[in-house]
Amino acid sequence: MRFACLALLAALAAGCGKSDPAPGTTGALKVGLVFDVGGRGDRSFNDAAYAGLERAKKELGIEFEYFEPTHADREAGLRKYAEQGAPLVIGVGFAFTDSIAKVSADFPGQHFACVDWDTGSAPKPPANVAALRFREEEGCFLVGAIAGLTTKTGKVGFVGGMEIPLIHKFRAGFAAGVKAVNPSCEVLVAFAGLTPEAFKDPVKGKELARSQYGAGADIIFHASGSTGLGVFEEARARNRERGTVTHFVIGVDADQWEEGGHVLTSMLKRVDVAVFDVVKGTKAGTFPAGVHEFGLKEDGLGYVRDDRNRALIPDTVAQKVDALKAEILAGRITVPVR
Amino acid sequence: MTPEFIAGILTVAAPLLLAAMGGVVSERSGVVNIALEGTMLASAFAFTAVTHAFEPVGPDGRHLVDAAGAWVPFAGVAAGLACGVLVSLLHALVCIRVGANQVVSGIAINILAVGATQFACTLVFESSSNSARVASLPRWGLGAFTFTPAAWASFVAVPVVTLLLFRTVFGLRLRAVGENPDAAETLGVRPGAIRTAALALSGALAGLGGVVLAADVSQFVQNMTAGRGYIALAAVIFGKWNPWGAAAACLLFAAAEKAQVPLQGKIPPQLAQSLPYLLTILVLAGFVGRARAPAALGKPHESSR
Numbered sequence: 116m117r118f119a120c121l122a123l124l125a126a127l128a129a130g131c132g133k134s135d136p137a138p139g140t141t142g143a144l145k146v147g148l149v150f151d152v153g154g155r156g157d158r159s160f161n162d163a164a165y166a167g168l169e170r171a172k173k174e175l176g177i178e179f180e181y182f183e184p185t186h187a188d189r190e191a192g193l194r195k196y197a198e199q200g201a202p203l204v205i206g207v208g209f210a211f212t213d214s215i216a217k218v219s220a221d222f223p224g225q226h227f228a229c230v231d232w233d234t235g236s237a238p239k240p241p242a243n244v245a246a247l248r249f250r251e252e253e254g255c256f257l258v259g260a261i262a263g264l265t266t267k268t269g270k271v272g273f274v275g276g277m278e279i280p281l282i283h284k285f286r287a288g289f290a291a292g293v294k295a296v297n298p299s300c301e302v303l304v305a306f307a308g309l310t311p312e313a314f315k316d317p318v319k320g321k322e323l324a325r326s327q328y329g330a331g332a333d334i335i336f337h338a339s340g341s342t343g344l345g346v347f348e349e350a351r352a353r354n355r356e357r358g359t360v361t362h363f364v365i366g367v368d369a370d371q372w373e374e375g376g377h378v379l380t381s382m383l384k385r386v387d388v389a390v391f392d393v394v395k396g397t398k399a400g401t402f403p404a405g406v407h408e409f410g411l412k413e414d415g416l417g418y419v420r421d422d423r424n425r426a427l428i429p430d431t432v433a434q435k436v437d438a439l440k441a442e443i444l445a446g447r448i449t450v451p452v453r
Numbered sequence: 454m455t456p457e458f459i460a461g462i463l464t465v466a467a468p469l470l471l472a473a474m475g476g477v478v479s480e481r482s483g484v485v486n487i488a489l490e491g492t493m494l495a496s497a498f499a500f501t502a503v504t505h506a507f508e509p510v511g512p513d514g515r516h517l518v519d520a521a522g523a524w525v526p527f528a529g530v531a532a533g534l535a536c537g538v539l540v541s542l543l544h545a546l547v548c549i550r551v552g553a554n555q556v557v558s559g560i561a562i563n564i565l566a567v568g569a570t571q572f573a574c575t576l577v578f579e580s581s582s583n584s585a586r587v588a589s590l591p592r593w594g595l596g597a598f599t600f601t602p603a604a605w606a607s608f609v610a611v612p613v614v615t616l617l618l619f620r621t622v623f624g625l626r627l628r629a630v631g632e633n634p635d636a637a638e639t640l641g642v643r644p645g646a647i648r649t650a651a652l653a654l655s656g657a658l659a660g661l662g663g664v665v666l667a668a669d670v671s672q673f674v675q676n677m678t679a680g681r682g683y684i685a686l687a688a689v690i691f692g693k694w695n696p697w698g699a700a701a702a703c704l705l706f707a708a709a710e711k712a713q714v715p716l717q718g719k720i721p722p723q724l725a726q727s728l729p730y731l732l733t734i735l736v737l738a739g740f741v742g743r744a745r746a747p748a749a750l751g752k753p754h755e756s757s758r
Contacts (some may be wrong), residue, residue: 156584306717316580318677321669323714326461348669352592356592374586
């Protein structure tokens with residue numbers, strides 16, 4: 116009885132993986148995608164990659180499957196789709212760099228793509244790998260300028276996920292943008308942690324937002340995956356209590372307007388476009404191997420200003436930000452990355 | 454020490470306080486409750502899923518989160534409490550009825566909770582990582598000190614558990630069973646029944662701790678307890694199995710956790726972020742001294758009847 120109980124527990128605990136059917140037999144291009152920490156439903160980075168695949172499914176008629184790894188099974192996820200013979204396997208996130216380098220060597224006949232490939236640990240991707248990189252600092256500079264021009268308290272905040280060079284790029288670009296338009300504005304900085312788990316801890320995100328809003332910041336830019344959902348939650352709670360919108364959040368990667376009426380804008384990182392383009396290239400037989408950088412010039416980055424948030428960003432602010440964008444495009448402003 | 458900072462400490466401490474009170478009740482009755490972590494996690498999910506289920510649904514199939522009635526999240530709280538009791542009764546079944554090793558049962562429940570909540574999250578929310586946003590509990594209070602009712606309950610839980618343990622007949626029996634179940638049994642107390650009741654209460658408390666966590670951010674995230682159950686358990690031991698001692702340990706940890714935020718960028722990040730753990734160990738090792746556990750802690754009781 117004692118043993119039976121524990122065996123039952125163990126069996127239940129083991130049965131938690133998502134089992135997908137093997138790729139279909141319709142002859143469409145099959146793509147396997149392995150998510151980053153934070154997973155599907157982070158309404159940000161991962162969901163942007165998912166949106167790219169959805170679009171490819173609709174417009175190009177591909178089929179796809181996805182896998183949400185928990186800890187150490189990132190490589191196993193890639194390998195699973197490679198072994199199933201998927202012509203294109205995508206890893207979403209810098210943490211896939213080493214795994215993709217390994218798995219792509221074992222399956223030289225198939226293609227792999229990595230979003231946020233880390234050239235620091237692997238400068239030259241293998242021949243069957245598309246390394247997709249973004250110059251995030253450029254987009255962050257623009258939303259930093261928006262924050263610097265619209266803050267009423269002269270203090271803004273930055274909440275990062277894991278403390279790594281990639282996220283420092285977001286911080287550096289944002290802070291430089293703030294200072295470029297408002298040199299006296301203070302930028303409060305906090306990171307959620309030192310492990311990848313820091314990208315999926317909204318409780319921590321809420322706590323950090325509480326500290327920064329409490330210290331007088333009225334706008335917080337988050338670059339922290341689903342940790343940022345806690346930042347939105349804190350802003351929502353504060354605005355609800357006061358009955359007016361006084362605390363804002365700047366979303367990241369995808370348009371995060373849906374998180375509530377206090378989203379000033381979002382720094383768009385077009386992971387969806389990058390993913391779509393790789394799928395399209397693979398389907399057309401022109402797989403884009405090598406390192407690809409997406410910046411303002413390539414329309415890989417941007418910020419949101421549409422009918423929904425136009426009232427929050429006056430025309431004068433938008434004009435100044437567009438002028439800064441032109442300066443960056445012309446090479447007259449170099450945005451710092453650390 | 455602004456009011457905002459103190460309120461922040463209390464917010465971080467709230468789920469820990471509830472879980473620690475659950476730990477005190479269970480351990481004082483002689484049952485090691487490592488399952489606090491899994492209990493919190495399961496209840497956090499139960500709160501989210503049930504709140505989600507009672508939200509009104511719009512014509513396009515989307516949940517109208519902000520249009521949900523005020524009672525909706527309270528249905529989630531009830532579900533969280535019930536779930537906590539159930540998980541704890543599973544622990545009771547394994548280690549009181551069957552007499553299995555309490556540590557092994559607790560660890561098994563924690564592993565089960567991670568897998569089961571992830572699986573259930575996939576079924577309900579189509580993602581093993583994140584739930585949708587669900588309706589929020591109201592926040593009650595004044596100025597910076599506004600908390601959800603569940604968080605308020607955590608502050609009330611400390612004196613209530615103290616009274617229960619030291620001022621009621623049930624509390625006396627509970628402690629007797631934790632020190633010497635055989636002697637208690639000769640006086641007509643049924644150790645198995647007392648311990649089962651203690652575990653049910655422990656589960657309700659830890660479960661409410663999980664609810665506090667999920668309600669704070671109005672969503673469920675895979676493994677969102679992130680070791681808080683273990684920290685609460687450590688607080689119980691550091692607090693010498695006394696509710697006030699355990700509460701003080703929880704507050705100390707929360708204060709260190711809160712204090713590290715402004716230190717970031719000024720000292721190395723590894724140091725800043727391990728500060729809560731370092732400080733907790735240092736202070737407690739230096740000031741608390743030797744702790745004495747309930748004498749029958751961890752020992753299954755074989756009834757002589």
